[in-house]
Structures are given as C-alpha cells and as structure tokens.
Amino acid sequence: MSSPSNLKRRYRADKRFKLYGIAAIAFSLCFLTFFFVDIIGKAIPAFEQAYIQVPVTYNEALKSNYNKAIPKAYRRLVSKAFLRTLPQKLEAHPELLGTTQPEWALANHRVDQFLKQHEGHGLKKKYRSKVEQLYQEDKIEFRFNANFFSRGDSKMAENAGVLAAVMGSVLVLLITILVAVPIGVMTAIYLEEFAPDNKFTQAIEVNINNLAAIPSILYGLLGLAIFINVMGVPRSSALAGGLTLALMTLPVIIISTRAALRSVPQSIRDAAYGLGASNLQVVMHHVLPLAFPGILTGSIIGLAQAMGETAPLLIVGMMAYIPEAPSSILNAATVLPAQVYTWSSESMRAFEERTAAGILVLLVVLLSLNALAVYLRKRFEVRW
Amino acid sequence: MKKQIILASALASISFFAGATAQAAENIQIVGSSTVYPFSSYTAEALGATGKFKTPVVESTGSGGGMKLFCAGAGMDTPDFTNASRRMKAKEFTKCQKNGVKDITEMVVGYDGIAIAQSKKSPSISLSRKDLMLAVAAEVPSKDGSHLVKNNYHFWNEINPKLPHRAIRVYGPPTSSGTRDAFEDMILKHLTKHMDVYTKLYKADKKKNKAYKKYHKVRQDGVYIPSGENDNLIVQKLARDKAALGIFGYSYLEENSDSIAPAIIDGVIPTPATIAGHTYPLSRSLYFYIKKSHIGKVKGMMEYANLFMSDQMIGEDGECTEIGLISLPKEELAHYRANLKSLKNLTAGDFKKK
Numbered sequence: 001m002s003s004p005s006n007l008k009r010r011y012r013a014d015k016r017f018k019l020y021g022i023a024a025i026a027f028s029l030c031f032l033t034f035f036f037v038d039i040i041g042k043a044i045p046a047f048e049q050a051y052i053q054v055p056v057t058y059n060e061a062l063k064s065n066y067n068k069a070i071p072k073a074y075r076r077l078v079s080k081a082f083l084r085t086l087p088q089k090l091e092a093h094p095e096l097l098g099t100t101q102p103e104w105a106l107a108n109h110r111v112d113q114f115l116k117q118h119e120g121h122g123l124k125k126k127y128r129s130k131v132e133q134l135y136q137e138d139k140i141e142f143r144f145n146a147n148f149f150s151r152g153d154s155k156m157a158e159n160a161g162v163l164a165a166v167m168g169s170v171l172v173l174l175i176t177i178l179v180a181v182p183i184g185v186m187t188a189i190y191l192e193e194f195a196p197d198n199k200f201t202q203a204i205e206v207n208i209n210n211l212a213a214i215p216s217i218l219y220g221l222l223g224l225a226i227f228i229n230v231m232g233v234p235r236s237s238a239l240a241g242g243l244t245l246a247l248m249t250l251p252v253i254i255i256s257t258r259a260a261l262r263s264v265p266q267s268i269r270d271a272a273y274g275l276g277a278s279n280l281q282v283v284m285h286h287v288l289p290l291a292f293p294g295i296l297t298g299s300i301i302g303l304a305q306a307m308g309e310t311a312p313l314l315i316v317g318m319m320a321y322i323p324e325a326p327s328s329i330l331n332a333a334t335v336l337p338a339q340v341y342t343w344s345s346e347s348m349r350a351f352e353e354r355t356a357a358g359i360l361v362l363l364v365v366l367l368s369l370n371a372l373a374v375y376l377r378k379r380f381e382v383r384w
Numbered sequence: 385m386k387k388q389i390i391l392a393s394a395l396a397s398i399s400f401f402a403g404a405t406a407q408a409a410e411n412i413q414i415v416g417s418s419t420v421y422p423f424s425s426y427t428a429e430a431l432g433a434t435g436k437f438k439t440p441v442v443e444s445t446g447s448g449g450g451m452k453l454f455c456a457g458a459g460m461d462t463p464d465f466t467n468a469s470r471r472m473k474a475k476e477f478t479k480c481q482k483n484g485v486k487d488i489t490e491m492v493v494g495y496d497g498i499a500i501a502q503s504k505k506s507p508s509i510s511l512s513r514k515d516l517m518l519a520v521a522a523e524v525p526s527k528d529g530s531h532l533v534k535n536n537y538h539f540w541n542e543i544n545p546k547l548p549h550r551a552i553r554v555y556g557p558p559t560s561s562g563t564r565d566a567f568e569d570m571i572l573k574h575l576t577k578h579m580d581v582y583t584k585l586y587k588a589d590k591k592k593n594k595a596y597k598k599y600h601k602v603r604q605d606g607v608y609i610p611s612g613e614n615d616n617l618i619v620q621k622l623a624r625d626k627a628a629l630g631i632f633g634y635s636y637l638e639e640n641s642d643s644i645a646p647a648i649i650d651g652v653i654p655t656p657a658t659i660a661g662h663t664y665p666l667s668r669s670l671y672f673y674i675k676k677s678h679i680g681k682v683k684g685m686m687e688y689a690n691l692f693m694s695d696q697m698i699g700e701d702g703e704c705t706e707i708g709l710i711s712l713p714k715e716e717l718a719h720y721r722a723n724l725k726s727l728k729n730l731t732a733g734d735f736k737k738k
C-alpha cells in the first residue's frame with residue numbers, strides 16, 4: 001500500500017502539522033507577552049508617588065479656606081487631598097494653632113507625572129523650575145504608593161486607590177458564592193442523581209446549557225428588573241451586583257457539577273446500592289465526596305468569571321463614582337473591573353498608570369483564584 | 385457536607401430577605417451626563433472629605449438616561465440629583481410631573497465647549513459650521529441646491545474649494561452621548577432648520593417627513609466613526625490618524641494639548657474666554673436638577689448643592705475649572721445662586737420661551 005514516496009509525503013504532512021501547532025502557540029505567546037509587558041511597564045510607575053515637603057502654617061484662615069495653610073508658590077504642587085485634611089487636623093489638635101512646621105505632603109499628580117517624565121504631565125511651565133529646584137534640594141521624594149491600597153477612588157489621581165473596589169469585589173463575590181454555589185450544586189445533584197429522565201428534565205437541561213451561553217448583559221437587565229425594580233434591592237449595592245452575578249454563574253456551576261458527578265464511575269454507585277444504601281446515602285457518602293474536586297474547580301472558575309465581569313454590573317448601577325468602601329451589602333459598592341473602566345475614561349494622564357496598576361491587581365487576583373482551582377484539583381484528585 | 389449546604393442556603397435566603405426589606409437611602413444618589421460627571425464627582429468627593437456626610441454616589445448614565453431614572457418616581461430609591469449637558473426637555477418635564485416628581489429646581493454650573501480637534505502635527509484647519517454639517521449629514525443638498533442627495537463628499541475641498549484636499553474622517557461620540565446630542569443641535573439642527581431644501585420636504589408631508597423639520601441624521605458610510613463614550617480613545621486615534629478630526633468635550637482638549645490641537649470654527653479658537661463669552665459657536669451649558677421632595681430626607685443634599693454652586697468649586701479660580709469646567713459669568717452665577725436659595729420650582733412655562 002504505502003510506497004516509499006507516499007511514506008515521505010505522510011511524514012512531511014506530519015511535520016507541517018506540528019509546525020502549524022508551534023506557530024499557533026508562538027503567536028498566542030507573543031500576544032500574551034506583549035500584553036503583560038505593556039501592562040506591567042505602564043503599571044510599575046503607579047506604585048511610586050511623589051511627596052513634597054511644605055511649610056504648613058496653622059492659622060485661623062485655614063478653617064474656612066484650606067489653601068491658606070501653605071505659601072502660594074506651593075498651592076498647585078500639593079495635592080488637594082492633603083490640604084483637605086488640615087482643617088480636621090487643626091480641630092483635633094488645637095495646640096497647633098499659630099505654628100508653622102514642615103510637613104511631607106502628597107504631591108499633585110501633575111508634579112508626580114512631571115518628575116516621572118511622562119508625556120502629557122500637564123504641569124505649567126512656571127511651576128517646572130520650582131519643582132526641579134525642590135527636587136534638587138531633596139524636598140521632593142518618591143515613596144511607595146501605599147495610598148493605592150489603602151484608599152478608595154478619588155478624582156485626584158494621586159489620591160486614588162483600589163481599596164473600595166477590592167472590598168466591593170469581595171462582598172459581591174461572597175454573595176455570589178452564597179447564592180450560586182448551594183443552588184447550583186443542589187440543582188445539579190438533583191438533575192443528575194434523582195430526577196427521572198423525561199421530557200421535562202430534558203427541557204430543563206437544554207435551557208441550562210443555553211443560559212450558560214447567553215451574553216452576560218442580559219443578566220444585568222434581568223437583575224435590574226427582578227432585584228431592583230421588584231424586590232427593592234438598593235441600586236448600586238453589593239447585594240444587587242452579587243445576586244445578578246449569581247444568576248450568571250449558576251449555569252456554569254450546574255454544568256460543571258453535573259460533569260463532575262457524571263465522571264464518578266457507575267460501579268461505585270452500584271457497589272453502594274448492593275450494600276443496601278439508600279439513594280441519599282449513595283450520593284452523600286460516595287458520589288459527592290468523589291466529585292468534590294471537580295465541583296470545586298468548576299465553581300472557582302465560574303466565580304473567577306463573575307469577578308471579572310462588568311457588563312451586568314453596569315446595568316445595576318455599580319459602574320459609578322463610589323470612593324467609600326461598603327460597610328454592608330446594602331451600601332453602594334463598586335468592583336475592580338468597574339474601577340478599571342472608570343479610570344480608563346478619566347482625562348488626566350496620571351490615571352493611565354493607575355488603570356494599568358488596577359488591571360495588574362485584578363490579574364493577580366484572578367490568577368491566584370485559578371491557581372487555587374488547579375491546586376485543589378490536584379490535592380483532592382482521586383484516580384480510578 | 386450536608387450541614388454545610390444547609391447552612392449556606394440559610395445564609396443565602398437571609399441575604400435575600402435583607403434585600404427585600406431594604407429601602408433606606410443613605411448616600412446621596414446622583415445620575416446623569418458623562419460631561420458633568422467629572423465635576424459632580426469632584427464635588428461629591430469634597431463633600432465627603434469634610435467628614436460630615438457620606439460621599440454621594442455619582443453614576444454616569446448619559447443625560448437622557450439620567451432623566452429617565454430621575455423622573456421614574458419620587459421614591460427614596462430614585463436619584464436625588466440628575467446632571468445634564470443639555471436642558472431638560474419639555475417631554476421629560478411632563479413625564480416627571482406624571483410620575484410624581486413635582487418640584488424640581490434647575491441649576492447651571494458652567495459651560496463646556498465641544499472641541500473639534502486633530503493631531504497636533506497636522507496643518508491647522510479652519511472650518512465653518514456649514515462645512516462641518518455638509519461633511520457629516522447623511523443627506524446633503526445637491527450641487528444646484530434643488531433637492532437632497534446622499535452625502536458623497538469624501539474630501540474637504542469638495543465641500544469648500546478653499547479647504548485642503550484632505551480626506552474627511554470624523555471620530556465622534558455615539559448616539560447615546562450628550563456630546564452627540566449637543567453636536568447635532570449646534571451643527572446639524574442649527575443649520576438645517578433654516579435651509580429650505582430640508583424644510584420644504586417637511587412642509588410637503590408633515591407626517592412622513594417629520595425628520596426633515598430639523599434634520600440631524602449623521603451619515604453611516606464610515607466617514608463619521610462613532611467611537612464610544614471613551615473620549616481618551618478618540619484622542620489616541622487622532623494622534624495616529626493625521627487626516628482625521630475628532631469631536632469631544634473641551635476638557636479633553638485641554639488635558640491632551642500636547643498631542644492634539646483644536647480646529648478653528650467660524651474663525652474662533654475654543655478657549656475658556658471664547659466659550660464663556662459665547663463667541664465660540666460650539667459651547668453649551670451644564671445643568672443639574674434637584675429633586676426637592678428628597679431634601680431633608682437624604683442628608684447633605686443642600687450642602688452638596690451649595691458646595692457645587694460655591695466659588696470654591698465653580699468660581700473663576702474654582703477647583704472644577706482646574707479640571708476643565710468653564711465658569712459662568714458673575715451675574716448668571718448670582719442668578720442661579722438666588723434660585724438655589726429660594727429653591728425655585730421649574731414650571732411648564734420655562735420650556736415655552738426660546
């Protein structure tokens with residue numbers, strides 16, 4: 001059948017196919033590297049922030065106009081976020097009244113961008129020499145940008161941080177877990193182990209599979225209609241977002257749980273039945289523990305997807321300016337991807353690096369969630 | 385395992401319950417225009433920084449979307465303020481009245497100019513409003529001006545021989561945007577409502593040709609490129625595409641003056657002075673509306689409104705002017721402050737003028 005030339009041709013085809021595969025991988029790796037290099041390169045400057053040493057005078061005028069606390073030459077160089085805290089500080093420490101002392105203040109984002117030599121820093125020419133002089137005198141220094149992790153959103157780029165968004169994400173995700181995982185797992189167990197196989201259950205199955213594939217924004221509209229308009233959940237709250245995302249994650253969890261249950265060999269069930277176990281005992285004592293790693297991975301991946309979602313949250317009002325970390329599930333909250341989006345549309349250049357840093361934080365969280373899924377699968381994996 | 389599942393579902397049902405009974409609004413809720421959003425959220429932050437009130441939640445929904453939410457009812461779950469980059473429409477006012485939002489106070493905080501800009505590296509261009517209209521309208525007058533034809537202009541010098549031979553390509557906001565509304569009002573409707581070639585079609589058949597009364601359809605053959613609400617994206621595209629023009633809010637022009645430059649419109653360059661003085665043709669007022677029935681029920685509403693109208697925020701050297709707002713002339717500011725003090729109601733009569 002196979003003459004030598006034929007064999008050669010088949011080998012060639014083999015080699016070609018391998019090459020295509022390698023090319024495809026190389027191509028996607030290129031994209032990935034480009035993406036990471038770009039994001040990380042842009043994000044790194046955001047973790048450093050300029051501080052200026054300014055003479056602060058605590059006087060009566062400061063109480064009504066905080067700008068009066070520092071000499072005029074400094075007013076455009078220092079962040080308003082710093083100045084705004086002064087009246088409160090004076091109130092708390094009345095003994096400061098009438099004193100002048102040098103203090104390290106958060107620098108304005110334009111100064112920060114200028115010193116980082118970013119194009120489009122927007123620092124006016126007349127301030128540049130002053131800033132350079134201060135820098136020479138060591139009155140400006142760069143410190144680790146702790147504000148980025150300890151503050152919420154701000155209109156002043158130098159003061160903006162991810163804390164409120166991270167807290168919001170955590171709350172939203174908690175609600176999603178509490179709602180979606182039990183309902184999803186129960187549904188899957190019932191459908192897989194208890195439900196009779198008839199037209200009705202088949203219809204449900206088809207519908208669940210379809211639901212997993214519909215665009216996420218539709219869940220946002222559903223959430224708006226049911227949770228906000230009918231049930232009266234406050235708009236923009238973590239509860240509204242969490243419930244909406246739970247709806248979205250449900251089908252994913254149901255499908256992956258069913259797959260995990262199905263992969264448990266029938267012989268295990270048969271053996272348990274043979275020993276006289278009831279249906280519930282078979283599931284609870286044997287099938288569920290064996291399927292557990294699969295259920296866990298599926299759930300974590302579904303939740304990771306929910307964590308990165310923005311479209312449905314836009315509809316329920318979570319894409320907003322919300323600088324305070326939510327203290328309850330009924331408070332207004334925003335989430336990390338929404339925060340990244342709002343920063344990306346800010347007109348100030350300093351927000352560009354914050355956007356990249358926000359993306360980096362989001363990526364780190366998502367990668368760790370996925371790593372956790374892999375680890376748990378390896379840890380609890382059972383081989384037959 | 386079983387106990388855990390039961391526990392988890394119990395918790396879930398509790399959270400459902402908590403949601404169903406929750407009504408109280410704690411934060412001030414503000415919705416509306418993406419153009420007013422930067423100033424509104426800046427003021428919100430300043431209010432929060434005093435430590436006496438929670439920071440208001442500001443959502444950027446577009447002017448129309450904001451009106452819809454604001455006028456949905458007087459319940460405490462509806463917004464307390466809405467921002468707009470255009471005036472409330474008579475239709476929206478009637479809807480508000482019908483839904484029980486009876487008492488509304490109108491404020492103007494300042495101006496915003498629409499900038500037509502291009503890459504800084506391109507030679508400067510000077511356009512009239514008519515040039516722009518002819519470049520982006522879906523249907524334009526034929527050569528002899530007797531009837532309308534599909535817009536087939538692809539180079540600026542085809543519209544006006546004095547203009548350079550340069551491809552027409554305009555990046556602008558999509559239909560959902562307040563900037564787009566304003567652009568259509570100030571460029572398209574402003575001209576077409578006085579042009580016989582459009583209006584005679586309307587007069588011939590008022591029902592069928594209603595669109596020609598104030599014609600504002602933008603061409604969809606790829607010359608006008610709707611570019612999303614993200615104005616930064618338009619700025620980036622302009623830096624790369626030297627022939628193109630972009631349409632966006634004036635604050636973006638100011639922030640990005642290192643890479644883009646304004647086109648001259650009707651002989652005027654947009655600057656804070658020309659916009660506030662109304663000599664620059666593409667400027668508009670920025671509004672916000674107060675739901676009076678919520679005052680007293682939601683903490684800090686008056687403080688927010690007073691702060692927003694204060695010199696510290698929107699005065700000549702106010703903090704909002706640093707981020708791109710163009711402040712009102714003194715008399716107008718005083719007029720609106722007086723209105724705020726007396727919480728003057730908006731009435732149906734206010735929409736009849738003009």
